[in-house]
Amino acid sequence: MENKTMKIGVVGGGSWGTALAFLLAENGFELDLWVFEEEVRDQILTDRENKVFLAGATLPETITPTCDLKQAVSGKDLVLVVVPSHHMRNVATEMAAYMDEKTIVVSASKGIENKTHLTMTGVLGECLPQIPKGQITVLSGPSFAREVAAKVPTVVAVAGKDTEVARIVQGVFASPVFRVYANNDPIGVEIGGAMKNIIAIAAGMCDGLDAGLNPRAALITRGLTEMKRLGLKMGAEPLTFSGLAGVGDLILTCTGSLSRNHTVGMKIAQGMSLDQILDEMRMVAEGVKTTRSVYNLSHKLGVELPICNEVYHILFDGRNPAESINRLMTRDLKNEMDL
Numbered sequence: 001m002e003n004k005t006m007k008i009g010v011v012g013g014g015s016w017g018t019a020l021a022f023l024l025a026e027n028g029f030e031l032d033l034w035v036f037e038e039e040v041r042d043q044i045l046t047d048r049e050n051k052v053f054l055a056g057a058t059l060p061e062t063i064t065p066t067c068d069l070k071q072a073v074s075g076k077d078l079v080l081v082v083v084p085s086h087h088m089r090n091v092a093t094e095m096a097a098y099m100d101e102k103t104i105v106v107s108a109s110k111g112i113e114n115k116t117h118l119t120m121t122g123v124l125g126e127c128l129p130q131i132p133k134g135q136i137t138v139l140s141g142p143s144f145a146r147e148v149a150a151k152v153p154t155v156v157a158v159a160g161k162d163t164e165v166a167r168i169v170q171g172v173f174a175s176p177v178f179r180v181y182a183n184n185d186p187i188g189v190e191i192g193g194a195m196k197n198i199i200a201i202a203a204g205m206c207d208g209l210d211a212g213l214n215p216r217a218a219l220i221t222r223g224l225t226e227m228k229r230l231g232l233k234m235g236a237e238p239l240t241f242s243g244l245a246g247v248g249d250l251i252l253t254c255t256g257s258l259s260r261n262h263t264v265g266m267k268i269a270q271g272m273s274l275d276q277i278l279d280e281m282r283m284v285a286e287g288v289k290t291t292r293s294v295y296n297l298s299h300k301l302g303v304e305l306p307i308c309n310e311v312y313h314i315l316f317d318g319r320n321p322a323e324s325i326n327r328l329m330t331r332d333l334k335n336e337m338d339l
């Protein structure tokens with residue numbers, strides 16, 4: 001199939017869905033963009049801008065905003081799903097009625113479902129039984145929406161169990177400013193993308209306390225070990241954690257001022273309550289809900305994740321972040337290579 005004739009739907013008009021729709025339009029595709037809010041659809045139609053979630057980017061006429069999910073996904077060759085992870089099941093369940101088995105599905109959402117502990121391709125696989133599992137892929141890596149919309153050079157990974165499908169998706173998204181590596185370890189890519197958000201909350205707390213640069217580097221490094229530990233238990237490839245969706249995204253989110261997860265951590269350390277912070281945010285900080293999933297999953301699987309554990313107790317039990325640093329520093333002494 002000639003790429004540019006592919007019919008594409010993007011589901012989710014938040015900052016990332018809008019930035020990726022912009023990228024695809026720049027790559028020469030015409031596409032439908034499903035947005036949840038009528039306000040956002042109307043703004044894009046009249047001003048060619050998503051002022052709520054991605055102000056400043058002019059969206060070309062080749063992007064058609066719609067609140068009609070059927071229009072966005074039916075008859076499409078490729079559907080990109082970019083909704084917050086806690087909305088994935090509802091949205092995908094509704095999508096199922098309109099989709100046939102030929103469509104390639106790409107998830108760009110990062111999270112682990114609270115109830116099932118499934119990653120987003122797992123949720124999509126359950127909700128879209130007509131789509132062969134090899135056609136469900138994930139795009140992840142260090143990529144702030146605002147920078148992608150500003151055409152800042154960005155490098156990500158696309159992972160799928162079917163190498164051919166991952167290659168097709170790679171070709172669709174790749175551009176001179178958006179380099180895409182193919183990867184065949186979707187579970188590793190998704191665990192990396194979901195867990196880095198928890199570590200970014202921890203790094204934000206460290207920065208909010210002004211605890212120093214040494215502890216932040218330690219959190220990033222030992223956080224990577226925790227990502228690998230849980231990932232390997234779930235069947236991931238170790239090398240994925242040295243890649244873009246692992247250490248790459250971890251570094252970006254733990255050190256980048258644009259990160260919503262890092263910001264949540266900073267505000268907690270500065271004394272705001274989680275409810276207060278979330279009430280003030282229209283955007284999603286996936287790490288909050290993922291912390292709960294990972295805490296429960298790690299206890300179920302018997303995997304020790306000390307940093308994630310502390311973040312859980314700070315967010316949901318009111319533990320003091322400074323006390324958590326002390327608790328982490330005074331744990332039993334270990335061998336660095338133990339996984």
Ligand SMILES: NC(=O)c1ccc[n+]([C@@H]2O[C@H](COP(=O)([O-])OP(=O)(O)OC[C@H]3O[C@@H](n4cnc5c(N)ncnc54)[C@H](O)[C@@H]3O)[C@@H](O)[C@H]2O)c1
Nearest residue numbers: 013014015016017036082083084087109110144145283284
């Ligand atoms: N923003 C980024 O830089 C970035 C980069 C990579 C990955 N991601 C991931 O993309 C996913 C989507 O995040 P985002 O940043 O695009 O969103 P966002 O935080 O900018 O906006 C929130 C989104 O939630 C949607 N929403 C609210 N209620 C809803 C409902 N009931 N049903 C469906 N959708 C609803 C809103 O319409 C909006 O699209 C997340 O998993 C995030 O981790 C984001």
Ligand SMILES: O=P(O)(O)OC[C@H](O)CO
Nearest residue numbers: 141142143258259260261
């Ligand atoms: O703003 P955050 O913390 O949701 O991070 C956005 C992306 O996941 C970075 O790759």
